[in-house]
Amino acid sequence: GENVEQHPSTLSVQEGDSAVIKCTYSDSASNYFPWYKQELGKGPQLIIDIRSNVGEKKDQRIAVTLNKTAKHFSLHITETQPEDSAVYFCAAFANAGGTSYGKLTFGQGTILTVHP
Amino acid sequence: GAGVSQTPSNKVTEKGKYVELRCDPISGHTALYWYRQSLGQGPEFLIYFQGTGAADDSGLPNDRFFAVRPEGSVSTLKIQRTERGDSAVYLCASSLIGGRTDTQYFGPGTRLTVL
Numbered sequence: 454g455e456n457v458e459q460h461p462s463t464l465s466v467q468e469g470d471s472a473v474i475k476c477t478y479s480d481s482a483s484n485y486f487p488w489y490k491q492e493l494g495k496g497p498q499l500i501i502d503i504r505s506n507v508g509e510k511k512d513q514r515i516a517v518t519l520n521k522t523a524k525h526f527s528l529h530i531t532e533t534q535p536e537d538s539a540v541y542f543c544a545a546f547a548n549a550g551g552t553s554y555g556k557l558t559f560g561q562g563t564i565l566t567v568h569p
Numbered sequence: 570g571a572g573v574s575q576t577p578s579n580k581v582t583e584k585g586k587y588v589e590l591r592c593d594p595i596s597g598h599t600a601l602y603w604y605r606q607s608l609g610q611g612p613e614f615l616i617y618f619q620g621t622g623a624a625d626d627s628g629l630p631n632d633r634f635f636a637v638r639p640e641g642s643v644s645t646l647k648i649q650r651t652e653r654g655d656s657a658v659y660l661c662a663s664s665l666i667g668g669r670t671d672t673q674y675f676g677p678g679t680r681l682t683v684l
Binding site: 487498 | 613
């Protein structure tokens with residue numbers, strides 16, 4: 454099955470700096486890669502996603518890059534703000550054996566702390 | 570509109586007891602997923618429903634775990650003879666059709682504590 458590794462496990466930055474979180478995946482059939490933000494006591498919330506036919510996607514201060522050959526993808530947050538502090542999860546979606554459905558496999562999470 | 574809701578938000582039970590966790594997906598979403606999140610870890614897939622049927626239950630850890638979605642909307646995750654190792658946050662997510670183009674929207678989770 455799919456295995457997703459995420460690094461670093463914790464990341465501390467000063468407000469205004471950039472933050473980068475990296476993930477690798479094992480299943481070359483994975484074709485959709487969402488990133489979720491989880492705040493304390495809440496469920497994960499989608500912040501950005503990328504599909505396997507695209508190399509990069511940007512949404513304001515957040516960008517995601519995908520390298521299918523190397524099987525890794527990264528989240529970039531620029532001009533970080535204290536409210537960006539949360540746990541961030543990457544995930545990979547793979548279809549189940551020729552079907553149109555599949556499941557997400559999550560990384561272990563990165564605790565991001567942005568200091569004012 | 571309303572998001573995914575889960576009840577109860579917290580459940581404390583004793584070892585050996587039976588528990589039911591409920592998920593109300595976003596209206597009109599045909600796909601529903603259950604995940605389990607242990608402390609400091611990412612969510613782990615348990616089961617996926619497409620409509621009323623369980624399309625993939627490969628993540629259920631053993632036969633003490635069972636889930637139903639009888640009318641294709643609300644789902645209930647049932648855990649028999651609970652063990653301390655079942656303590657975790659149980660997350661539910663729904664998506665429109667369940668394919669790879671779908672966004673999965675998560676509920677706030679139910680925190681289960683088995684004493």
